[in-house]
Amino acid sequence: MTIEAERYGSRADTFVFLGCLALSITAMSVPDSWRRPFSQALRQTVLAPFLTLQEETETLKSSKAHVEAVTSQRDSAMLAATFLPELRSENARLRTLLGLGARLQTGYVPAEVLHESVPTDPLTFLVSAGKRDGVKALDAVVSPEGLVGVVSAVDEKTSVVATWAHPEFRAAAMAADGSVYGIVAPHGSEGPGIWMLELQGVPYRSVVPESTLIVSSGLGGVIPRGIPLGTVVGQGVDNEHWERTYLIRPAVHPASVTHVMIITGATAGGGNLRDLFQAEAKSP
Amino acid sequence: MRRTDKYRFWFVLAGLVLLHFSVRTKLGDERVAPDFLLLAVLMYTIRAAPGPSSAAGFLVGIIRDAMSPASFGANALAHTLVGYLSSWAKAVFFAENLFVNGCIFFGGTWIRNLIVALASGELKGAPLAWQLLGWSTLQSLFTALAGVLVLLVLGRWLSVRFTDA
Numbered sequence: 001m002t003i004e005a006e007r008y009g010s011r012a013d014t015f016v017f018l019g020c021l022a023l024s025i026t027a028m029s030v031p032d033s034w035r036r037p038f039s040q041a042l043r044q045t046v047l048a049p050f051l052t053l054q055e056e057t058e059t060l061k062s063s064k065a066h067v068e069a070v071t072s073q074r075d076s077a078m079l080a081a082t083f084l085p086e087l088r089s090e091n092a093r094l095r096t097l098l099g100l101g102a103r104l105q106t107g108y109v110p111a112e113v114l115h116e117s118v119p120t121d122p123l124t125f126l127v128s129a130g131k132r133d134g135v136k137a138l139d140a141v142v143s144p145e146g147l148v149g150v151v152s153a154v155d156e157k158t159s160v161v162a163t164w165a166h167p168e169f170r171a172a173a174m175a176a177d178g179s180v181y182g183i184v185a186p187h188g189s190e191g192p193g194i195w196m197l198e199l200q201g202v203p204y205r206s207v208v209p210e211s212t213l214i215v216s217s218g219l220g221g222v223i224p225r226g227i228p229l230g231t232v233v234g235q236g237v238d239n240e241h242w243e244r245t246y247l248i249r250p251a252v253h254p255a256s257v258t259h260v261m262i263i264t265g266a267t268a269g270g271g272n273l274r275d276l277f278q279a280e281a282k283s284p
Numbered sequence: 285m286r287r288t289d290k291y292r293f294w295f296v297l298a299g300l301v302l303l304h305f306s307v308r309t310k311l312g313d314e315r316v317a318p319d320f321l322l323l324a325v326l327m328y329t330i331r332a333a334p335g336p337s338s339a340a341g342f343l344v345g346i347i348r349d350a351m352s353p354a355s356f357g358a359n360a361l362a363h364t365l366v367g368y369l370s371s372w373a374k375a376v377f378f379a380e381n382l383f384v385n386g387c388i389f390f391g392g393t394w395i396r397n398l399i400v401a402l403a404s405g406e407l408k409g410a411p412l413a414w415q416l417l418g419w420s421t422l423q424s425l426f427t428a429l430a431g432v433l434v435l436l437v438l439g440r441w442l443s444v445r446f447t448d449a
Contacts, residue, residue, distance in 0.1 A: 013335030020342035020364040027346065028357030028403065035356040042350035051351075054305040061310060 090258055096144035097259050103276045107265035109133045113258055114158065123166040123194075124149075125254065129262055130157040138222050140263040146228030146251025146277060147171065147216060148260055159262070163254040164229070165194055172219035173199060173229055176274070180206045181217060184229050187236075187247065197230050197248040204242040208232050214248055215274055224263055226274025292441040293331075296434070300324035311426075315419040318430040319393060321348070322363070326392045326431065327442060329367045330374040330385065341367025355404030362399035366392045382432055389431035393424035 027035075043051065101110065111129035129135050131154050139151045141161045149163035162169060165186050173184040180202055187196035199214055212232045218225025228251040236245030263273075304320035311317040325344050329337035345363030349356045370392050377384050397420040401407050407415050435442060 010333070010335070013333050013338070016335035017338040017364070017368045020338045020368075021361070024342060024345065024357055024361035024364050026357070027349065027360050030356070039350040039356065042347060046347060047350060050301070050305045053302070054309070057306045057309055 093144070093257075094259060097261065100142075100144045100261065100276065104261070104263075104273075107263060108261045109135055109264050111135075111159070111260055111262055113260060122254070124152065124160055124162050127159050127161055127260060127262070128157070130155045130159050132156055133262075134264045135159050135262050136264065140216075140223045140227060141260050142227055142263060142277075143252045143257050143260050144277075146230070147223065148252055148254060148257055150222065151262060161260070164197060164250060165254065171223050171229060172217045173214050174217040175208060176213035176215050180208050180212075181219075182246075184214065184216075184248065195250070195253065197250050198236055199232070199246040199248055200243070202244040202246060204244055206244065208244075208246050210234060215277075218272070224273050226272040226277065228277045292438075296438050296441055297324045297327060300327070300434070316422040316426060318427040319396075319423065320430065322366075322393055322396060323389060323427055323431050323434070325363060325367060326370050326389055327434075329370045330388055331442075332371060334368050334371040334375075337367040337371035338364050339367075341365070355400065355406060358400045358403035361403050362396045365399055366396045369395070382435060385435055386428045386432045390424045390428035393427040394420055397423065 097110070101108065109129045111127035111133075114126040114128055127141070135151055135154050137151055137154055141148045141151060147164060149161045149166065149169065151159045152162040152166075153160040164171070164184075167186060169186060171184045172181075174181045180199075182199045182201040184197050184199055186194060187198045188194050199208070202208060210232050214229045214232060216223040216225055216227045216229060230248035230250040232246050233249045234247045236247050300320045300323055304324075308314075308317050308320060321344060325341055328340055332340070341363035342360050345360035346357075348359040348363070352359070370388050373388055373391075374384075394416075398416055401412055401415055401420075
């Protein structure tokens with residue numbers, strides 16, 4: 001072949017064209033048993049490097065897709081893992097609640113706390129049990145750790161619970177050993193103190209050591225006797241009229257509760273539930 | 285014309301062949317992705333005499349047939365005809381014109397697909413019409429665009445002409 005030649009369509013060109021045409025038609029008409037070995041030979045020789053290149057490209061393409069899929073799965077797993085501690089915590093809480101239920105045997109209604117998705121009053125919450133479940137106003141609401149609050153209003157299917165942090169909450173209380181009696185009320189109406197309780201009306205001569213467990217005394221018949229309210233963490237500053245006030249760390253924080261039990265009647269503990277909750281308090 | 289220009293020409297053709305087996309699968313649907321192998325054949329045939337063009341078309345076609353044994357020979361026939369016709373077409377419309385080259389790329393691809401479809405006999409009726417008017421037209425268009433792009437970028441390297449003495 002030379003460059004820049006001008007002669008086109010010589011007889012030789014026609015012969016080559018017709019020859020190629022004839023070979024093509026022959027290739028189309030040969031039996032399958034001839035085609036396969038020929039194709040195989042071409043694939044294993046001339047085409048081999050190109051097919052390898054194509055294969056590598058396909059592998060690269062699928063690898064990229066695979067990496068993207070794995071990354072997506074990893075992201076989903078990480079997102080799911082962020083909820084894992086909360087799920088474990090809830091699982092543990094439900095187990096302890098089941099344990100408490102087994103000990104109470106009767107006279108209670110389990111309920112789920114219906115958390116609101118919008119900002120609302122943090123001192124009350126809604127639970128998924130109401131009048132048709134036997135819930136009445138002023139029924140005690142407990143969790144495995146202790147008293148959460150009391151039912152303040154009852155609907156057909158739901159109830160409003162006023163937690164112990166509510167300004168109107170009061171509970172007749174006593175030291176776990178029965179040495180001291182008083183009234184438990186919220187420590188403050190605003191600021192961090194709102195999440196603490198205080199034991200009021202303790203005679204001046206009575207000294208309550210720190211870490212003393214304070215439980216409900218059952219006086220007044222609203223809250224059953226023996227439900228843990230909290231532990232003493234120190235003496236209050238307002239000591240007047242010959243009485244002492246003690247600061248109490250609550251047994252249960254309302255924000256940590258997802259399921260509760262509403263005490264609606266006589267339970268297995270009879271008049272004193274202290275033993276049931278004490279066993280619970282020892283578990284982690 | 286320098287001697288090295290001819291090597292550059294072959295270098296470009298080799299590049300197109302490599303593109304066909306590497307990049308093509310990443311360019312979307314296989315039915316519409318540009319056919320770089322046919323483009324390489326057409327790049328050669330529009331610069332060569334009809335005889336060598338037919339032979340080049342036949343060789344590329346028979347190699348493609350090896351990858352699709354079900355319609356063995358159809359590609360060889362189609363590429364032979366397209367190679368021969370494109371060589372003649374360039375002789376008839378002789379001009380180093382980008383548009384003419386683009387039309388040859390488009391027409392060559394479409395005619396190749398038509399002959400393969402008819403010779404293999406795998407498609408009939410509506411699927412055949414859809415293949416020729418839809419997919420084949422799109423593939424021809426993209427192949428022509430790719431060819432024009434190659435000519436725009438590497439046109440100087442491809443300005444050689446091979447014919448029988």
